[in-house]
Amino acid sequence: MAKTEKVVDLKPTNISEDQLKSIQEVVSNINQIHMETGRVESQKHNLLHNLVEHQTKLQTIQKELEDEYGKVNINIQTGEINHDVETDKKD
Numbered sequence: 001m002a003k004t005e006k007v008v009d010l011k012p013t014n015i016s017e018d019q020l021k022s023i024q025e026v027v028s029n030i031n032q033i034h035m036e037t038g039r040v041e042s043q044k045h046n047l048l049h050n051l052v053e054h055q056t057k058l059q060t061i062q063k064e065l066e067d068e069y070g071k072v073n074i075n076i077q078t079g080e081i082n083h084d085v086e087t088d089k090k091d
Contacts, residue, residue, distance in 0.1 A: 069081060070083075071085050072085055073085055
């Protein structure tokens, strides 16, 4: 029986410590960015809901004012009412 020679694989089995640290740092940064993006999106979502609530409140106030004063412009700095408002007219 003939002896078979054992082939030694000289391919590296691990990357260097510096390469591993570099990869780990970049992946960690990417994960942090994803988490921060999620936090910002959550904040944005909450802000948009708050915006809708305030817009709804404004519409309610506008309706109340229109019921009381008619179709007018109100200066929100002074509270002055301008009655000279052109209404929509169709010819």
